[in-house]
Amino acid sequence: MVLNLRAINEDPARAKAQELAAELAAAAAFVRKHSIASIYHAGSGHPGGAMSSADLLACLYGAELNLWPDNIADPARDRFVLSKGHAAPALYAVGARYGFCDAKSALALRKLNSPFQGHPHVLDLPWVETSTGSLGQGISVAVGMAMGLKLQNIPARVYTLLGDGELQEGEVWEAAMCAAHHGLDNLCVLIDYNKLQSDNRNSEIMRLEPLAAKWRAFDWAIAEIDGHDIPEILSTLRRANVTQGRPSAIIAHTIKGKGVKYMENIPTWHGSVKFTRQQAEDALQSLGASRSEIKEMLDV
Amino acid sequence: MSNAPSLIAIGNDSLREAFGKALSSLADEFPKVVVLDADLAGGTGVHHFRKSHPERLLQFGIAEQNMMAAAGGLAATGLIPVVTTFAVFCLRAIEQARLSLAYARRNAKIVASHPGLDVGPDGGSAQSLEDLAAFRAIPGMTVISPADPIEMAKATRAMLEFEGPVYMRTGRSPSRRVFADDHVFEIGKGRIVRDGSDLTIVACGVELARALDAAEELEKDNISARVVNMATIKPIDGALLARCAEETGAFVTAEDHNIYGGLGSAVAESLAGSHPCPIEFVGVKDVFGASGEPEELAELYGLTGPHIAKAARAVLARKTKAAA
Numbered sequence: 028m029v030l031n032l033r034a035i036n037e038d039p040a041r042a043k044a045q046e047l048a049a050e051l052a053a054a055a056a057f058v059r060k061h062s063i064a065s066i067y068h069a070g071s072g073h074p075g076g077a078m079s080s081a082d083l084l085a086c087l088y089g090a091e092l093n094l095w096p097d098n099i100a101d102p103a104r105d106r107f108v109l110s111k112g113h114a115a116p117a118l119y120a121v122g123a124r125y126g127f128c129d130a131k132s133a134l135a136l137r138k139l140n141s142p143f144q145g146h147p148h149v150l151d152l153p154w155v156e157t158s159t160g161s162l163g164q165g166i167s168v169a170v171g172m173a174m175g176l177k178l179q180n181i182p183a184r185v186y187t188l189l190g191d192g193e194l195q196e197g198e199v200w201e202a203a204m205c206a207a208h209h210g211l212d213n214l215c216v217l218i219d220y221n222k223l224q225s226d227n228r229n230s231e232i233m234r235l236e237p238l239a240a241k242w243r244a245f246d247w248a249i250a251e252i253d254g255h256d257i258p259e260i261l262s263t264l265r266r267a268n269v270t271q272g273r274p275s276a277i278i279a280h281t282i283k284g285k286g287v288k289y290m291e292n293i294p295t296w297h298g299s300v301k302f303t304r305q306q307a308e309d310a311l312q313s314l315g316a317s318r319s320e321i322k323e324m325l326d327v
Numbered sequence: 328m329s330n331a332p333s334l335i336a337i338g339n340d341s342l343r344e345a346f347g348k349a350l351s352s353l354a355d356e357f358p359k360v361v362v363l364d365a366d367l368a369g370g371t372g373v374h375h376f377r378k379s380h381p382e383r384l385l386q387f388g389i390a391e392q393n394m395m396a397a398a399g400g401l402a403a404t405g406l407i408p409v410v411t412t413f414a415v416f417c418l419r420a421i422e423q424a425r426l427s428l429a430y431a432r433r434n435a436k437i438v439a440s441h442p443g444l445d446v447g448p449d450g451g452s453a454q455s456l457e458d459l460a461a462f463r464a465i466p467g468m469t470v471i472s473p474a475d476p477i478e479m480a481k482a483t484r485a486m487l488e489f490e491g492p493v494y495m496r497t498g499r500s501p502s503r504r505v506f507a508d509d510h511v512f513e514i515g516k517g518r519i520v521r522d523g524s525d526l527t528i529v530a531c532g533v534e535l536a537r538a539l540d541a542a543e544e545l546e547k548d549n550i551s552a553r554v555v556n557m558a559t560i561k562p563i564d565g566a567l568l569a570r571c572a573e574e575t576g577a578f579v580t581a582e583d584h585n586i587y588g589g590l591g592s593a594v595a596e597s598l599a600g601s602h603p604c605p606i607e608f609v610g611v612k613d614v615f616g617a618s619g620e621p622e623e624l625a626e627l628y629g630l631t632g633p634h635i636a637k638a639a640r641a642v643l644a645r646k647t648k649a650a651a
Contacts, residue, residue: 102405149431157399158431161422164396168427171400171408174385178361179404198423201393208388 047090048257054124055085055257059286059314061120064324065136065143066300067307072137072145074310075296076190077117079221079254079281084121086260087186087217096126099154105183106156106172110165111190111219112146118155119143127154134327163196165189166216170202173214173274184268188217192224195233200245206274207246214274215267216247219254221283223294242276254279287313342498342532343440345476347372349483350409351379357487359407361385363394371411371440372497395420398435399427407434407487414439414455414496421461428492429465436486437462440497442472443583444616444624445533447500454616460588462494463561469514470561472496472582472590474535475505478558481512489514496532500621503536505556517564519571523553526639526646527571527578531557531590534581534609537625540632541579545639552639560590565597572602577646579607579638583630586610605645607638 058081066072088094093105109118116136123130128143135141142151146160156172159165169187176183193199206214220238222229229235242249248270250263260279267275283297284290287310302310304325311321354360354376361383368374368384377384385401387394391412398408410417417424417439428435439458446454463470471493473482479497486493493514505520520535521542530538535556542552553575557564571578578598580591591608598604611628625631 106403157403158426161426163392164399164423164427167393167396167423168400168403170393171397172403173400174397175361175401175404175406178383178406181404185400198390198392198396201388201390202397205387205390205393205397208386 044258051085051089051257054089054121055081056314057124058085058117058120060311060316060320060324061123061130061133062116063287063302063307063310063314065116065119065134067302067325068134068327069137070301071299072116073113073297073299074287075223075283075290076111076114076219076221078285078287078290079283080111080114080117080188080219081285082255082257083188083217083219083260083279084117086257086264088121088125090261091264092186093183099127103181103183106169106185108156108165108169108172108185108187109147109159110169110187111162111193112159112165114188114190114219115143115145115147118147122154128152131327162190162193163198166199166202169214170206170211173206173211174209176213177211184213184215186215186217188219190224191218191220191222191229191235192232194218194235194238203242203245203247210272211274212270212272215264216274216276218276218278219281220278221281223283223292223297225297227294239278242278246273248273248275249278250275251278251280254281255285289313340476340502340504341500342473342476342479342502343370343372345372345479345502346438346483346497347375349480351375353484353487354380354383357407359405360487361401361406361408363387363398363408363410365389365391365394365412365416367412370413371438373411391416391420392423395423395437396427399431399433402428402433402435407436409436409438411438411440413453414442414458415453417494418455418458418461424462424492424494425465429467432467433492434490435492437492437494438497439494441499442496443532444611444628444630445498445500445583445621446616447621447624448618450618451615456585456611456616457588458494458496459560459582459584459590460592463588463593467492468561469493469559471514471559472532473512473558474530474532474556475502477504477506477508477510478512481510482558485512485514498533502533505536505539512558515559515562515564517555517557517559517567519553520556521552521554523551524575525551525577526642527553527555527575528581528635528639529555529557529568529578529590529594530581531560533583534630537630537632538581538635541635541639544632544636550639550643557590557594560593563593563597568594568597569602572598572604577605577642579609579635579642581609581630581635584610586612605642605649607642609635609638
């Protein structure tokens with residue numbers, strides 16, 4: 028049988044998938060640009076990890092999570108926990124993109140009396156689900172949520188995003204053992220594996236490899252993907268829904284500072300940084316922002 | 328198969344056993360309660376709950392940090408998690424209690440057995456003398472230390488009815504009964520257990536029975552000591568302390584804890600602003616404990632009735648001097 032390429036290309040489902048991928052790519056671009064702008068206005072914040080996790084967050088909020096601005100109090104909603112709480116600017120940006128908060132308000136990142144604290148706080152913003160910022164705790168909270176949902180026979184799922192440096196916390200492995208022991212197949216961990224942490228490369232600070240083998244040894248269902256390939260992220264998230272008795276971990280290989288040329292793979296941009304006006308403009312330009320868009324985001 | 332409960336715990340009225348029995352008997356009334364265990368159910372008293380409600384006993388293994396933070400997640404789904412372990416291991420997971428329970432204002436409970444020198448033979452490494460101070464310093468954390476098995480049962484109910492994070496101490500060793508069955512326990516309220524007019528002894532936990540011993544001894548010397556059971560260390564009952572200051576003018580505090588940061592500090596902080604008066608502190612004097620039977624340790628570290636009575640005489644001397 029000969030493949031009918033024309034029929035495949037004209038398949039409405041395929042067109043729909045392409046449309047979705049384009050929307051998610053636009054959402055990820057928005058997350059990056061908004062994060063740069065909010066960190067610029069704040070005068071501090073962690074841009075590197077916000078850039079590396081933008082595609083993962085866009086896919087979760089734009090396509091995967093059963094979580095909408097009007098169901099954030101519904102017990103049956105899916106939950107997302109940002110275990111790497113220092114990527115808060117990216118979380119606020121994706122929240123703004125999908126209607127959980129106002130984009131302009133979220134530019135008040137780290138400011139006095141703003142609910143957009145340097146790290147997410149659930150009493151300020153209920154839709155962030157829990158307060159994070161101390162590495163290793165978010166995954167445990169997610170484990171507790173997944174257990175609680177199972178105990179109450181609620182079929183919702185729990186997702187949590189961890190940084191790679193975060194995996195050096197012993198608590199992560201306590202949580203990993205616990206989730207497998209309790210068969211939490213409603214739990215999906217995403218790892219933003221950008222290879223850099225605060226001070227240097229993971230491999231210099233504390234080696235993580237062989238990383239997939241570690242999670243496998245803890246009896247998790249594992250996928251290793253390109254964390255910037257939106258169709259691959261989406262298809263992997265779908266597969267993670269059916270791991271039957273095992274929690275899932277998606278090791279997403281990413282580039283720290285992704286999208287901002289002068290930032291990519293340079294550890295300096297992990298830590299809390301203060302952008303000059305020029306750096307913020309260069310970053311936004313590198314992310315494809317127009318002149319008017321740059322002005323609009325930086326001159327508020 | 329689960330291990331048998333700790334042999335030491337069987338057949339006595341320790342606070343941990345009283346807690347475990349109360350929790351088990353309250354479980355049907357509080358269907359949202361789940362109990363988190365880190366392989367210590369036999370020692371913390373929750374073996375009673377495990378037997379009566381096995382499906383609601385969540386095993387976390389010997390991994391207290393994950394257990395403490397997971398309690399935050401369980402609470403976020405509407406359950407009422409009761410985290411159980413030894414007091415020292417609560418200290419190990421205190422940052423999880425701070426961020427994932429207190430900061431997020433979860434309706435989660437932490438019940439710590441094996442506090443203080445009352446731990447006895449396990450020795451200094453196991454004797455938490457810092458937990459009241461540490462948990463008291465966390466904003467929004469209610470801190471309770473009941474005095475006898477009757478009060479423990481009542482406090483367990485009050486803790487479950489209360490909305491918000493609570494840290495409650497139980498105890499390892501046989502506990503002397505102080506209260507009658509109709510004893511009333513209310514979070515945030517101290518109670519005068521024995522009236523007196525010359526000074527007030529404020530005690531919590533196992534020290535309440537020893538404070539009553541002291542009052543008995545002082546009476547023989549015609550010293551009238553009031554004894555207050557301050558089972559809630561935070562929020563402290565400032566109104567009762569103010570009244571005692573006005574009526575007796577001097578205080579001794581007594582706790583199985585470091586003299587820094589616990590009950591004594593809470594009492595002093597409360598009085599310093601409005602009713603400054605002489606206070607003597609009975610507690611462990613900023614050193615670690617050691618192996619020994621609880622009564623031997625209480626004697627060695629100065630926590631017994633006679634030690635409290637001695638502190639009472641000292642504070643009375645200061646009170647008299649101040650009045651002169």
